[in-house]
Amino acid sequence: MSAPPAPLGLLAELTHRCPLRCPYCSNPTELSRASAELDAATWGRVFREAASLGVLQLHLSGGEPAARRDLAEIVAHAAAAGLYSNLITSGVLLDAARLRALAAAGLDHVQLSVQDAEEASADRIGGLSGGHARKLRFAAEVREAGLPLTLNAVVHRQNLDRLPALIDLALQLGAGRLEVAHVQYYGWALRNRDALLPGRQQLDAATATVAEARRALHGRLVIDYVVPDYHAHRPKACMGGWGRSFLAVSPAGKVLPCHAAESLPGFDFPNVRDTSLAEAWSGSEAFGRFRGTDWMPEPCRGCERAEVDWGGCRCQAFALTGDAASTDPACSLSPHHHLLDLAVREAAAAPPDFTYREMGAKAAV
Amino acid sequence: MTVEGATVLRLARGMRLREDATRARWVVIGPERLFVPDEIALEILRLLDGARSVDAIVDDLAARYDAPRPAIEADVLALLRDLAGRGVVAA
Numbered sequence: 001m002s003a004p005p006a007p008l009g010l011l012a013e014l015t016h017r018c019p020l021r022c023p024y025c026s027n028p029t030e031l032s033r034a035s036a037e038l039d040a041a042t043w044g045r046v047f048r049e050a051a052s053l054g055v056l057q058l059h060l061s062g063g064e065p066a067a068r069r070d071l072a073e074i075v076a077h078a079a080a081a082g083l084y085s086n087l088i089t090s091g092v093l094l095d096a097a098r099l100r101a102l103a104a105a106g107l108d109h110v111q112l113s114v115q116d117a118e119e120a121s122a123d124r125i126g127g128l129s130g131g132h133a134r135k136l137r138f139a140a141e142v143r144e145a146g147l148p149l150t151l152n153a154v155v156h157r158q159n160l161d162r163l164p165a166l167i168d169l170a171l172q173l174g175a176g177r178l179e180v181a182h183v184q185y186y187g188w189a190l191r192n193r194d195a196l197l198p199g200r201q202q203l204d205a206a207t208a209t210v211a212e213a214r215r216a217l218h219g220r221l222v223i224d225y226v227v228p229d230y231h232a233h234r235p236k237a238c239m240g241g242w243g244r245s246f247l248a249v250s251p252a253g254k255v256l257p258c259h260a261a262e263s264l265p266g267f268d269f270p271n272v273r274d275t276s277l278a279e280a281w282s283g284s285e286a287f288g289r290f291r292g293t294d295w296m297p298e299p300c301r302g303c304e305r306a307e308v309d310w311g312g313c314r315c316q317a318f319a320l321t322g323d324a325a326s327t328d329p330a331c332s333l334s335p336h337h338h339l340l341d342l343a344v345r346e347a348a349a350a351p352p353d354f355t356y357r358e359m360g361a362k363a364a365v
Numbered sequence: 366m367t368v369e370g371a372t373v374l375r376l377a378r379g380m381r382l383r384e385d386a387t388r389a390r391w392v393v394i395g396p397e398r399l400f401v402p403d404e405i406a407l408e409i410l411r412l413l414d415g416a417r418s419v420d421a422i423v424d425d426l427a428a429r430y431d432a433p434r435p436a437i438e439a440d441v442l443a444l445l446r447d448l449a450g451r452g453v454v455a456a
Contacts, residue, residue: 148379
């Protein structure tokens, strides 16, 4: 096999600790404890190894990355390694002084999540009373610190109708960019799918809202938006293809082709405590398993889109079919594609209560 | 934002122009964004210092490449208007 392409992006999940309890959290259902977390010096080594592998962009995430008191030291390591650093945060743990320290340490960009545009709903979805108001203050502090801001709105059936208000909120907060991110249904979100999955009409209205706002706000606000898998005919090139352009490191040091891959069974993922990032990327069985097209089953094998979508998402394939090596059911050519329609129909009933993300409370996979 | 001859532009906040040594190229990096400028675009981006106007950049390039000014001006304006629309450069 030829050498794999060099990775462009690294997601560093610094911790799984978080004061929010979003029912669609992308962390694995088995959350790492604080005692298992890598220390700042080890993150520094990981960042230097990433930069020499070809990584340009670093996403500092969690959990809530600011749950770590040594976050500024970690940011300084990223800047010293020459990586573009993006802090992905809930905004509820950082005050203006800590934020200034992060800016001084070389932080390039802040991405703030909001759960809704309406306070009561936002606090209910995030599971933290007072969280939304704190986020609004934080956004102002980000601007005052001179840092560029992206607003990240995770959308689903219970807030999608307020997308116009979310767009207004992004403008009001001085964000240069808005990510409208549909929930992806594995892990915690799969457990809450019936409460979250939007119907077709609601989705079409949202898609039209985005198209109109993009026209009206051209040059003022960049809006990123992707139609969710459950209403798609073709799968996404998840992570740009397994082991092709992206890697993640978990709080405890596991090197993963995607932040959700830790939940896939039958893998022995490399750990930065025992191996270099270069060895994990180029030499490990885990990264090689679904890389390229050789592993593909029908109908991916020989498909003209095999190197466009790379077979879609392995985690979604496992979540819906029980086999991580099957075609992503988001593809209309998948023999399991009907499962998505079925799920949309089932979710059309009255939404059940959320199962909130909790340390030690296990979600069904 | 309108981009005219007198406009003074710089890279937008959060955008960085840097060398990508692994891939032997220069890139503009932003949040979830990566632009690979061609040779001409790279020359223009390097001249965005937050002090020079678009006119001054056109003058510089026209002199350096000994090319007709109107053609250079049209190229520079088209590129910078596109980048401004995408949030890569700002006044």
